[in-house]
Amino acid sequence: MLEALDIFNNIEGMLCADTRAQYNHEKPLPFYSNPSKSIKLYQGDSLAILKKVPDCCIDMIFADPPYFGNQSGLIIKRTDGHAATFDTQKAQWAYSKSLNYQFEFHYTWLKEAQRILKQGSTIWITGTYHSIGVINVVLQDLGFKILNDIILHKRNAPPNFKGSCFRAVTETMLWAKKNSSGRTRFNYRVMKELNGGIQMKNIWEYWAEKNPFRHPATKQPIVLEYAILAGSNEGDVILDPFAGSGTTGFVAQGLNRKCIMIEIDPNYCQLIEDRLEGKYGEFSRKTKAKNEI
Ligand SMILES: C[S@@+](CC[C@H](N)C(=O)[O-])C[C@H]1O[C@@H](n2cnc3c(N)ncnc32)[C@H](O)[C@@H]1O
Numbered sequence: 001m002l003e004a005l006d007i008f009n010n011i012e013g014m015l016c017a018d019t020r021a022q023y024n025h026e027k028p029l030p031f032y033s034n035p036s037k038s039i040k041l042y043q044g045d046s047l048a049i050l051k052k053v054p055d056c057c058i059d060m061i062f063a064d065p066p067y068f069g070n071q072s073g074l075i076i077k078r079t080d081g082h083a084a085t086f087d088t089q090k091a092q093w094a095y096s097k098s099l100n101y102q103f104e105f106h107y108t109w110l111k112e113a114q115r116i117l118k119q120g121s122t123i124w125i126t127g128t129y130h131s132i133g134v135i136n137v138v139l140q141d142l143g144f145k146i147l148n149d150i151i152l153h154k155r156n157a158p159p160n161f162k163g164s165c166f167r168a169v170t171e172t173m174l175w176a177k178k179n180s181s182g183r184t185r186f187n188y189r190v191m192k193e194l195n196g197g198i199q200m201k202n203i204w205e206y207w208a209e210k211n212p213f214r215h216p217a218t219k220q221p222i223v224l225e226y227a228i229l230a231g232s233n234e235g236d237v238i239l240d241p242f243a244g245s246g247t248t249g250f251v252a253q254g255l256n257r258k259c260i261m262i263e264i265d266p267n268y269c270q271l272i273e274d275r276l277e278g279k280y281g282e283f284s285r286k287t288k289a290k291n292e293i
Helices: 004-009 011-015 046-052 099-116 131-142 188-194 221-231 247-254 266-276
Strands: 032-034 039-043 058-063 075-077 085-087 117-127 145-154 170-177 203-206 237-240 258-263
Touching (some): 004 237, 032 266, 039 266, 046 258, 099 117, 099 131, 117 221, 131 145, 203 221, 221 247, 237 247, 247 258, 247 266
Parallel strands (some): 039 258, 058 117, 058 237, 237 258
Antiparallel strands (some): 075 085, 117 170, 145 170
């Protein structure tokens, strides 16, 4: 089996092994690579790129795939300190798509995700209440073992301005293992310790921080902290196929994990590079066990 350092150092060669001729024998370069932080970012379509990753070499996957639920063209004005507006015309990856399209999309990338995960390793997937249902069905169809649905409770979520339904303060994250066999890679004791010596629940509550950069769907670093600490160890290779603003890499390097990210939009890739280079501040760990405080 490939060791973490091998997979991380040789990822360019392996990603493109069967298309090298088309590249004129040139190695495709990552959009951004930071060897001291063990980060590599590839710009491109995950559905194609994941096919180039060898079997059973990734220790953990965190994925926040497109939601396919937004109305195209809607411009949301924000006054909560985040980027001033969220123009969904620019976030075309979030546009509504047919159920058939969504099923096909999630099936394609999840099949590869399952293949590249090591035995016993896990995947964390977030989504809206629309998209997570499709993802749940695909996970079961592919033979993943769903371990938990984790409720992310944002304490300071905005109200429902129109008053047309309840105020939405939660998001569901599915946590699943490659398949039913083998021991699950789960740092149970670490998480219990972080929770004051009490078994951690599947509800993670947090106050959302404001971001000084523009990405409409940035995950809160605390969510990544919990997932990474629970599902991986120092030196492990984590992969994020829909990197967005790079929260996974930002937190992974802070927790001494290696991270490979894929993002289709070059503007977001630039944002990730800037973020990883400290333009918006350095990572500071939020979770601490009692004996670490
Ligand atoms: C929900 S956002 C991820 C946000 C991310 N978790 C963060 O913390 O910033 C989904 C991202 O997937 C990207 N994306 C959509 N389709 C993609 C594809 N086929 N391959 C790679 N990236 C894709 C979008 O550009 C978008 O930035």
